[in-house]
Amino acid sequence: xKDESTRDLLLAVxxxxxxxxxxxxxxxxxxxxxxxxxxxxxxxxxxxxxxLCDTIxxxxxxxxxxxxxxxxxxxxxxxxLIVARGICRKFQAPGILPxxxxxxNIGLAARRDRRWWRSLGFGIPAGExxxxxxxxxxxxLTARRATQAxxxxxxxxxxxxxxxxxxxxxxxxxxDEPTAGMGPAETRRTAELIHSLGDxxxxxxxxxxMSFVEQLGATVTVMHQGRFLAQGDVQxxxxxxxxxxxxxxxxx
Amino acid sequence: xxxxxxxxxxxxxxxxxAAPLTAPLAARLAPVGKALPWLALGLAVAAPWxxxxxxxxxxARFMAMAILALGIVLIWGHGGxxxxxxxxxxxxxxxxxxxxxxxxxxxxxxxxxxxxxxGRTALPWWxxxxxxxxxxxxxxxxxxxxxAGLFCWAVFHRRVGGTYFALISQALALAxxxxxxxxxxxxxxxxxxTQFSSLFGFGLTRPSVVQGLYWVTxxxxxxxxxGLRLLLASRFGMLLRAARDGENRLRFLGYxxxxxxxxxxxxxxxxxxMAGALFTLHAGVISPALVGVIPSIEMIVWVAIxxxxxxxxxxxxxxxxxxxxxxxxxxxxxxxxxxxGALFILVVTLMPDGLAGAARNLIERARAR
Ligand SMILES: Nc1ncnc2c1ncn2[C@@H]1O[C@H](COP(=O)(O)OP(=O)(O)O)[C@@H](O)[C@H]1O
Ligand SMILES: [Mg+2]
Numbered sequence: 231x232k233d234e235s236t237r238d239l240l241l242a243v244x245x246x247x248x249x250x251x252x253x254x255x256x257x258x259x260x261x262x263x264x265x266x267x268x269x270x271x272x273x274x275x276x277x278x279x280x281x282l283c284d285t286i287x288x289x290x291x292x293x294x295x296x297x298x299x300x301x302x303x304x305x306x307x308x309x310x311l312i313v314a315r316g317i318c319r320k321f322q323a324p325g326i327l328p329x330x331x332x333x334x335n336i337g338l339a340a341r342r343d344r345r346w347w348r349s350l351g352f353g354i355p356a357g358e359x360x361x362x363x364x365x366x367x368x369x370x371l372t373a374r375r376a377t378q379a380x381x382x383x384x385x386x387x388x389x390x391x392x393x394x395x396x397x398x399x400x401x402x403x404x405x406d407e408p409t410a411g412m413g414p415a416e417t418r419r420t421a422e423l424i425h426s427l428g429d430x431x432x433x434x435x436x437x438x439x440m441s442f443v444e445q446l447g448a449t450v451t452v453m454h455q456g457r458f459l460a461q462g463d464v465q466x467x468x469x470x471x472x473x474x475x476x477x478x479x480x481x482x
Numbered sequence: 483x484x485x486x487x488x489x490x491x492x493x494x495x496x497x498x499x500a501a502p503l504t505a506p507l508a509a510r511l512a513p514v515g516k517a518l519p520w521l522a523l524g525l526a527v528a529a530p531w532x533x534x535x536x537x538x539x540x541x542a543r544f545m546a547m548a549i550l551a552l553g554i555v556l557i558w559g560h561g562g563x564x565x566x567x568x569x570x571x572x573x574x575x576x577x578x579x580x581x582x583x584x585x586x587x588x589x590x591x592x593x594x595x596x597x598x599x600x601g602r603t604a605l606p607w608w609x610x611x612x613x614x615x616x617x618x619x620x621x622x623x624x625x626x627x628x629x630a631g632l633f634c635w636a637v638f639h640r641r642v643g644g645t646y647f648a649l650i651s652q653a654l655a656l657a658x659x660x661x662x663x664x665x666x667x668x669x670x671x672x673x674x675x676t677q678f679s680s681l682f683g684f685g686l687t688r689p690s691v692v693q694g695l696y697w698v699t700x701x702x703x704x705x706x707x708x709g710l711r712l713l714l715a716s717r718f719g720m721l722l723r724a725a726r727d728g729e730n731r732l733r734f735l736g737y738x739x740x741x742x743x744x745x746x747x748x749x750x751x752x753x754x755x756m757a758g759a760l761f762t763l764h765a766g767v768i769s770p771a772l773v774g775v776i777p778s779i780e781m782i783v784w785v786a787i788x789x790x791x792x793x794x795x796x797x798x799x800x801x802x803x804x805x806x807x808x809x810x811x812x813x814x815x816x817x818x819x820x821x822x823g824a825l826f827i828l829v830v831t832l833m834p835d836g837l838a839g840a841a842r843n844l845i846e847r848a849r850a851r
Contacts, residue, residue, distance in 0.1 A: 287734055313736030325731040327724045334720055339735050346741040349717040398735060 239301070240265045240432050241286070241402055246295035246305075248281055248456075255281040257456035258295070263402070266429035270443050271436050272467075273453035274477060279436045280322055282453070283404045287319045288312045299402070310344070318400035322407045324387040328380025332371050332390055335379050336362045339394035361397055369393035369423065385416045392423065396431070403427075405435045409442050421445035440464075452476075515845075519794070526700055530693040542696040542764040544804040545703055550757035551785050551796040552706045553750030558782070559790035560714060561746045562726030563634075564644060567651030568754050568781050570658045571626035573773030575755025576762040577662075577669070578625060581609055582618035583678035600667035609668070615682050622759045623752055630751030634744045652775060659774030674769025681763060699760050706753055707793050713749075722746050776819075783822055787829045788836050795838025802837075 241263040248256040255278045263269055271279050284290040286297055288309040297305040304312050318339075327335050337354040340361040354362060366372045369389040374382065379390060388408055395403050405424070409417045421442060424433055437443060443450060443464055450467045452459040454476045460467060467473055526545075530538055550572055557563040584594050585605075593605050611617045633654065637647055662669045670676075684691045713719055724732045725739040732739050762768040771777070780803075788799020803822070811818040833840045 289730075289734070309733050310736050310738050313734060318736075319734055321731070321734075325728055325734075327727045327731060329723050329727055330720060338720060338724060338732075338737075344735075344737045346718070346721065346738070346745060349721045349742075352716050394735065 238264045240267075240299070241434075242298040243282070243286070244296045244298060246282075246285055246292045246297065248278075248285055248290055249293040254456050256285065256292070259453070259456060259458055260295075261451055261458065261461075263432055263434065265401075266432055268424065268433045268435065268446060268448040270446055270448050270450045271434065271453060272438065272443065272450060273459070276455075277453040278456040279453055280406055281456075283319050283406050283434075283436065286312075286402075286404060287317060313398065313400070314344075316399070316401040317404070318395045318398045318402075319404035320388075320391045320395045320406055320408060322410065324384070324391050326379045326382075326387050326390050326394070328378065330379055331375065332377050332379050332382070333362055333366065333375040335390055336365050336393050336397050339397040340365070340399075342399075361399075365393045365397045368396070368426065370419070384411045385413075388412065389420070389423070392420070396427070401430075401432060403431050403433045405433065407436055407438070409437055409439055414441075417442050418445065440468075523704070527697070530696060535689070535692065538692070538696060539764055540805075540808060541801075542692075542699050543761055544801050545696070545699045546757045546760035546764060547781075547784070547804060548703050548757075548797040548800040549699075549706050549760070550754045550781060551788065551800040552703070552710055552793055553753035553757075554781060554785045555790055555793050555796045556710055556713075556722075557743075557746050557750045558785060559792070560719065560726065561722045561743055562644065563743060563747060564648040564782070565651045565747070565750075566648050566775070566778050566782065567653075567655040567658075568751070569655050569773040569775070569778035571630055571751035571754035572758035572761070572777075572781075573658060573662070573768065573770075574626040574629060574758065575622045576758030576768035576773070577675065578612065578618055578621040578755075579759040580675035580678070580762050580768045581612040582615065583681060584675055585609065585613045586681075587677075587679050594670075596670050596673070597667055602667050606668045622755050626755030626758075627748040627752040630754075631744050631748035634747040635740065638740045638743055652778065655773070655775045655778045659770040662770040662773070670769070672770060674767055674772070675762075676767040676769070678763075678766060686763070686766075695760075695763060699764070702756060702760070703797065707797070710793055718742070718745075780822065783826045786826060786836055789838025789840075791835060792838030795836050795841075799837060 239262060243259060243261050246256050246259050247254055257278075259278065259282065261269075261271075271282065273279055281290060285292055285305075288304070288307060292305050295305075296303045299312075299315060299317060304315060304317075307315070327338070330338070333354075337358060340354070340358045342358070363372075366375055369392060371386060371390060371393065374386065379387070382390060388411070392405065392408055395405070408424075409420050412420065417439060424435065424446060427433060435446060435448070447464070449461065450464055451461045452467060452470075452473050459476065460470050460473050462470070525532070529541055533541060550568060554565070554568060557565060588594065593602060597605070612621070633651075637650055642650070662674070663672050665671070678686060680686055681691075681695075684694075686692070714722075721732070721737065721742045724737075725742050729739045758768065758773075761772075784800040784803045785796045786799075787803055788797070789795030803825075807818055807822070810821055829836060835842070
């Protein structure tokens with residue numbers, strides 16, 4: 231039984247505390263993700279959701295606790311090595327490269343050999359070109375491939391960045407508020423995009439939009455003040471009195 | 483991509499739907515726009531027959547400086563790295579060649595006059611290897627790039643921001659100039675190194691040598707221009723712009739932005755070193771006043787005025803500003819710094835992308851009409 235569960239365990243956030251000069255953005259927070267799972271993390275503004283992503287990708291280092299990826303502690307690795315192990319994150323504000331074309335943005339993400347001196351060449355290598363074409367198709371930006379990324383509409387930028395994150399081939403994908411600023415139709419497309427990733431990727435989605443969370447149909451983890459509050463399917467979370475009071479307390 | 487492309491003009495002229503009133507004008511301008519770079523190159527090649535020896539020498543110095551300006555476009559325009567210390571790399575190249583030429587002029591076993599006046603009786607050990615032409619050429623190319631690479635790495639690997647980088651690079655220029663002045667007995671102090679008579683056995687006063695060195699300088703400008711455009715079109719150029727636009731995004735795509743910036747910075751310093759060596763050759767002098775804080779800022783001004791995203795703009799800016807500087811400061815020596823300051827403020831507020839940006843805007847407006 232124990233063997234079975236550890237084999238499928240991809241990520242374990244183990245008692246992580248992030249201390250910003252006395253203020254604990256994460257306070258002994260723990261959660262686990264199974265291979266192939268899609269998980270939604272919700273919580274009021276300032277609950278520590280973005281900080282959780284920051285900690286997993288090595289942008290912020292935990293004051294206490296550990297991040298185990300495939301059973302190994304990655305909490306002290308340099309950022310590029312964390313990416314190389316297979317974790318990539320979409321930022322809350324779209325983090326695209328505005329002066330590069332859409333295709334080059336994805337091409338850069340799709341590159342497997344990221345040592346700088348291997349960049350002394352032209353174009354995207356054939357093998358990676360196929361990945362780029364697939365991803366462009368997947369995120370619906372094929373017609374925009376030669377456009378400068380900075381000129382895209384807001385929703386397109388979000389998709390582009392999701393495409394970049396997917397293109398890295400990372401097994402664990404962190405999407406921080408991917409539908410921020412999107413209308414209902416765009417939000418639905420984003421949910422479909424995440425669904426289309428299937429079991430090959432493990433996805434951690436942070437979002438506020440409950441209809442989006444419902445469309446994803448994933449297990450929901452609720453955070454509050456840097457701590458774990460509740461976990462369950464969407465229905466259970468909706469009916470959870472504690473969760474309701476936390477949200478009401480903040481929206482009142 | 484980064485230059486006002488003459489093709490844009492010709493495309494505008496050929497556009498079938500262009501407005502009837504402006505189309506003939508655009509059509510008439512198209513061949514001019516296309517021919518302009520070639521005309522400029524032709525004139526530059528023919529300059530030895532068109533200019534007096536004095537003016538040719540000035541042009542050669544300014545061309546040398548344009549090589550440095552090309553490197554600044556690379557790091558500042560495309561890499562977002564503002565260096566206020568490129569005088570240092572210019573100076574390293576200049577002093578390396580100057581030391582060689584001083585040694586070459588000396589009779590066996592003697593030391594330069596300024597060393598004697600300072601009471602020295604022997605060459606400093608680190609002067610010795612510069613008697614070899616090979617070593618000197620290598621030093622001109624490698625020394626500035628090495629110093630720049632180490633400096634840039636030391637600052638950026640600690641994730642220091644752009645403003646701090648600019649300030650620290652300015653401190654480097656200050657320290658370098660101060661060191662040169664204070665070590666008079668081995669550097670020539672405030673006066674620097676001057677009075678060279680030959681390079682690798684060629685007499686520097688012979689007209690054919692003067693012309694040849696001018697063409698060598700021009701060829702290096704052209705090669706640097708073409709090479710840098712190629713580099714920017716490569717994946718490296720893509721990475722450099724990515725590091726400028728979104729260093730964090732790049733880092734969390736699994737890249738390490740620091741080596742990309744360090745490599746670009748070292749390359750720009752290599753160009754600065756070549757520029758310094760060629761300048762020293764043409765001007766017949768290298769001194770602290772040419773490599774310190776103020777010259778380093780002037781270098782940025784040339785590029786700001788020419789257009790920091792445009793290699794052609796930087797060459798033009800360097801030539802124009804230096805020609806203006808020469809005519810103004812020979813008449814009113816005190817006035818130049820004020821004029822340059824005013825020009826800089828005007829350009830930065832009115833044309834943030836410099837002359838090249840303004841030209842591109844004009845072309846685009848003509849095309850849109
Ligand atoms: N660099 C920082 N320094 C100090 N406090 C921070 C920093 N980053 C985030 N915080 C604080 O940590 C808390 C959690 O922030 P965040 O993780 O962005 O919340 P969420 O994404 O859930 O809205 C907030 O109160 C925020 O103000
Ligand atoms: Mg957040």
